[in-house]
Amino acid sequence: MSNSRIQTEILLGALFIVISSIVLLYMGFREETKLAESAVVQQAQAIEVGAGLFAANCARCHGQNGEGLIGPPLNDAYFFTDRIKDVGWGGTLEDYIISTVSSGRPVSTRPDQWPGEGIGYAMPAWSQEYGGPLRPDEIRAIAQFILNWEATALEQESITVLEEPVPVSEDPTARGLAVFNAQGCAACHAIQGISSGQVGPDLTQIGTLAATRVDGMSAEDYIRESILNPDAFIAPECPNGECPAGVMPPNFGDKLSPEELDDLVAFLLAQE
Amino acid sequence: MQNGLLEDVRNFMALSREEKRAKVMEAIDNRVRIITAGLSIKELRALLRGAPPTERPNPRYKVHVTSFIAHIRPKFYYKASTIFTHTFRLGYLSTFFFLVEIITGLILMIYYVPSPAEAYGSILTIESNVMFGELMRDLHRLGAELMVAFVWLHMFRTYFTGSYKGERSFTWMTGVFLLLITVFLSFSGYLLPWDQLAYWAVTIGTSMADKAPVFGPESNLLLRGAPDIGAGGLLRFYLLHVVLLPLAGILVLSIHYYKVAREHGISLPAVYEEGVLPPEKVKEGKKRIDLIPDLLTHEIFLASLVTGLLLLYILFFYPGAPLGDHANPLKTPLDTKAPWYFLWIQGMLKLGDPTWMGVIWPTIFVIVLIAIPYIDRNPSRLAKNRPIAITWGLFWVIFLLVTSYMGTPQFGIETPPAVRIVQDLAPEEGIGMLRSIPFDDLVPGTYFVNEADKEAMPKRLAEFFAEYERRVNLAEEQGKMLNATGMLYITEWQKDLKKVVMRMEWTDPETAQQKSFEHEFYLHRDRPREE
Numbered sequence: 001m002s003n004s005r006i007q008t009e010i011l012l013g014a015l016f017i018v019i020s021s022i023v024l025l026y027m028g029f030r031e032e033t034k035l036a037e038s039a040v041v042q043q044a045q046a047i048e049v050g051a052g053l054f055a056a057n058c059a060r061c062h063g064q065n066g067e068g069l070i071g072p073p074l075n076d077a078y079f080f081t082d083r084i085k086d087v088g089w090g091g092t093l094e095d096y097i098i099s100t101v102s103s104g105r106p107v108s109t110r111p112d113q114w115p116g117e118g119i120g121y122a123m124p125a126w127s128q129e130y131g132g133p134l135r136p137d138e139i140r141a142i143a144q145f146i147l148n149w150e151a152t153a154l155e156q157e158s159i160t161v162l163e164e165p166v167p168v169s170e171d172p173t174a175r176g177l178a179v180f181n182a183q184g185c186a187a188c189h190a191i192q193g194i195s196s197g198q199v200g201p202d203l204t205q206i207g208t209l210a211a212t213r214v215d216g217m218s219a220e221d222y223i224r225e226s227i228l229n230p231d232a233f234i235a236p237e238c239p240n241g242e243c244p245a246g247v248m249p250p251n252f253g254d255k256l257s258p259e260e261l262d263d264l265v266a267f268l269l270a271q272e
Numbered sequence: 273m274q275n276g277l278l279e280d281v282r283n284f285m286a287l288s289r290e291e292k293r294a295k296v297m298e299a300i301d302n303r304v305r306i307i308t309a310g311l312s313i314k315e316l317r318a319l320l321r322g323a324p325p326t327e328r329p330n331p332r333y334k335v336h337v338t339s340f341i342a343h344i345r346p347k348f349y350y351k352a353s354t355i356f357t358h359t360f361r362l363g364y365l366s367t368f369f370f371l372v373e374i375i376t377g378l379i380l381m382i383y384y385v386p387s388p389a390e391a392y393g394s395i396l397t398i399e400s401n402v403m404f405g406e407l408m409r410d411l412h413r414l415g416a417e418l419m420v421a422f423v424w425l426h427m428f429r430t431y432f433t434g435s436y437k438g439e440r441s442f443t444w445m446t447g448v449f450l451l452l453i454t455v456f457l458s459f460s461g462y463l464l465p466w467d468q469l470a471y472w473a474v475t476i477g478t479s480m481a482d483k484a485p486v487f488g489p490e491s492n493l494l495l496r497g498a499p500d501i502g503a504g505g506l507l508r509f510y511l512l513h514v515v516l517l518p519l520a521g522i523l524v525l526s527i528h529y530y531k532v533a534r535e536h537g538i539s540l541p542a543v544y545e546e547g548v549l550p551p552e553k554v555k556e557g558k559k560r561i562d563l564i565p566d567l568l569t570h571e572i573f574l575a576s577l578v579t580g581l582l583l584l585y586i587l588f589f590y591p592g593a594p595l596g597d598h599a600n601p602l603k604t605p606l607d608t609k610a611p612w613y614f615l616w617i618q619g620m621l622k623l624g625d626p627t628w629m630g631v632i633w634p635t636i637f638v639i640v641l642i643a644i645p646y647i648d649r650n651p652s653r654l655a656k657n658r659p660i661a662i663t664w665g666l667f668w669v670i671f672l673l674v675t676s677y678m679g680t681p682q683f684g685i686e687t688p689p690a691v692r693i694v695q696d697l698a699p700e701e702g703i704g705m706l707r708s709i710p711f712d713d714l715v716p717g718t719y720f721v722n723e724a725d726k727e728a729m730p731k732r733l734a735e736f737f738a739e740y741e742r743r744v745n746l747a748e749e750q751g752k753m754l755n756a757t758g759m760l761y762i763t764e765w766q767k768d769l770k771k772v773v774m775r776m777e778w779t780d781p782e783t784a785q786q787k788s789f790e791h792e793f794y795l796h797r798d799r800p801r802e803e
Contacts, residue, residue: 003322006569010320013573016580023583031403038400044798047769049597051794065765137393137598151767159764164773165718171786 043144050145053138057126060187060197061116065161066149069187070199071123072114075149097143102127102136115247117198120240176267179260183252190239191271201235201243207272223268227261228253309342310334311564319565332564344526345563346533352557353538354567358433361574362426363532366454367525368578369419373457374518376412384464386510388503391466392598399595406593410586413593416458420613423454431644431665434653435539441645443536446528448642453521455613460513462611463506468701471599472608474509475501480617480630488631500601542653591803596701605700606691607681616671619678622685689752690776690789693743697736698774698793703803705736706772711797714762714770721745721758744776753778768797 055064062068066075073079080093087109089096104125108116116122126132127139134142151157164182177194180186186195192204210219214233217225225232230248237243256264284295301312308316310331318326325332335342353359383402385394398405427447430436436444463474478501482492497504532538543549544557561567596605610618620629640647648661655662677683687695698706713730721741726734737760744758756778765771775790 006320006322006565009569009573013569013576016573016576019580020576020583023580023587027404027407027587034406035400035403038406040798041800042396042400044768044796045800047766048794048796048799051765051769051771052792055792135598136389145766148766148769157767159767160716161765162716162718162761162763164761164763165759174786 046141046144047148049138050141050143053134053142054145057134058142060184060195061123063184066146068114069184070114071116072110074146075153077153077155080150080153094143094147097146098139101134101139101142102132103130104132115199172263172266173270174267175260176263176265176270179256179264180267183255183264188248198239199244200248201238203268203271205272207269210269219269220265223265224261227256227264308335309338322565330562332562335564342563344530344534346537348560348562349538349567350540350557351559351561352540352544354561354570355541358541359538360425360429362422362429364571364574365578366419366422366426367529368575369415369422370454370521370525372411372415372582373419376408376415377514377518379408380412381514386464386507388466388506388599391464391506392595395465395595407586409593410590411582414582414586414590416461417612420454420458423451424613427451428665428669432655432662433539434542434655434658434661436645437648437651437653438645440531440536440539443528443531444645445642446524446531448638449524450521450528452638453517453524457513457517457521458611458613460509460517463501463509464513465595466506466599467596468599468603468605469594469596469608471501471601472604473610473614474505476608476610476618477614478505480621480626483627484631485627488627539653542655546652546654546657548654606687606695607699607701609681610679612676615677615679616675617679619675619680619683622678622683688789689747690778690787693740693747693776694774694789694791696743697740698791703800705739706774706793707795707799708801709733709736710801711768711770711795714772714795716763716770717761719760719762721756721760724760740774747778751781754781755779765794770795 054062054066058071060069061071062074067073084091084093084096087096100123102125104121105116105123106121108114108122111122114122117124124132126134128135152159180191180194186197188197188199189201189203190196190198191202206223207219210222211217213222213235222233230250231245234245235243252261284292287295304313304316305311311319312326312331315326315331318324319332333347336345336347337343380398383394383398383405385391395409398409402408430444430447459474459477463470478492478495481495482488484491493499495505495508496502497508540557544554549557609615617630617634620633623629648658650658650661652658696704698704709732710730713732715730715733719729719737721737721744724737726737729737740758740760744753744756747753748756753776756776759773759775761771761773761775763771772793772795773790774793775788777786777788779785780787
């Protein structure tokens, strides 16, 4: 090799060492900010994952927007200000959420208001450590999602949730299914393959059973009455033993439009 | 003794100034000689200037005898073997990246936890809570891909220059083992992040092992530690990746390099050896290029060049080492694909029975690869004397490219049209068009395909919606979805969180049934919007 080749290589080599050092120095200066940004992004992604898991697992008892159905609300001021004090929890709200979701609630702490599923437990244990379906990181994601309600709960921000348009289906049974899900019926009633509520009677075969419940009443009339006037007739059997009176909301007549009611009845009649 | 020392000091102080200086310089020079195994200060300066040795015998060779590390290096290369277009420095680059991987790997090992419960979280910690964590991870990922690439290219170069022939056949075999070690190092490392990409790629890979004849299920169990990949599998892959394969790699590399550098030398281009070039050129090509200083300077130069380019690339162009969603054994992602160096196997698997395509044929390929020096009896290394070998090599290159293309998810796998549309616009792994729309451009509302007013939408939302419309209309035109309608629903859901639903309804062309498909997405203001 020639004299000049070595010198060129030494020069270029030194140049690239300088370039590498500058790049590393620059990265070093930026590193703190970058780490903080990464943490924010990871938090955002945890909330997104938590949102999906909440909708799939928690919404049927706590409501789509955390407003509470048979389980207590998680999006109100009480939850964020007084709840852990009232319960006597010594740690953070985040730990409270993770603990409750992981190990469940064998007995409701407010049984008159929030009976929960009532099948031996009020709230199931969700963590895989206790036999549930969720991983610890999934439970932490759900906690981040729930904690994100703080701003709206304490009215620091306001958001508007638009009503999701129901699919315009030609088939009344399909539309009825959408009503069944949207109105929270799934929280209390089980239909095989659709829902697993354990509070009210199982509706998997209500289409055929409805005609046998009250003498002289057709299946369709029975179902219609059960929705509009729940306490008129208490079904004989519920997953937990006797069917509780005064639990099913009596105001579906106001909440549902006539078309929605027809669709819901058609759907339930089809469950045979 | 004391007297002797005192006397020496007195004698020293009695000398003249020049004599004192000479003595001190001599002492320093001796130190330098000891440190550099025989090179004086004068010699060092001659080295850096590129001048010939200042002493006889040539002191630059001594270090090869006295130093362990230098003993495996050759004293010199022949000039012709250093021609850039002969080797492209591919062997050097492969080794360089192996070193990059070892160093970055040792650093990452401090933070990584090889258990399914903690692996993913430890990667998140590396990226958000460890200084230069992301850089280490990016270097490790990029280094791995480059190492695999350079090892493959090095093998092809060696094949096409016929450098496996004659006495080099054993070296070639060690090279094939190094190729296998490299590929399995990369594959075992692939599982470690424990995300969907990793988990399912390795499930497919080990399922191929399951299909091996005779010992298939046992080898699958051995790799996984259990019928499904779980804690046992992750630990075994981790130990393979950080202990067994690196040790095997270092051992075989040492054998390989010793044979290349000390026993046979890097091959010369065939034209120098087979009477093609005139004798003066051959003599020129056989000139010696010493390790010290020429080759060493060149190697250090290459190292700093590649390091600089690597860092610049990571800073400006590299999107980052990927990390998908947490591994979910219950949910197979739609477009699972193998790492790019295994796409050819995935392509082959689409051709037929997994035992043949996934196990037997690849094994035959490896055996043939090892046996090439014994199958090819042609003593000539010149390309024009080896038409069969060259054609065979080119066939292999094309075969690998074609099967790799076939291994990509879009090839040969039918997905229902609505599912495909959603997956293309908002892929399960990755970002895609929907998720890259700026948060404030996601204006709440319900938008129907072919009805909504795109002019009223912010630009990025309008672009997305136009693409959505185009895909739905295309499916209609192609007769895959009849009377197709599409809807996009966007609402605020929480502070800085919006819910988006894409729903399509259509009549199935074959069964005339009404069908619908919908998917909901939750998008946060601070989520990443660029790859």
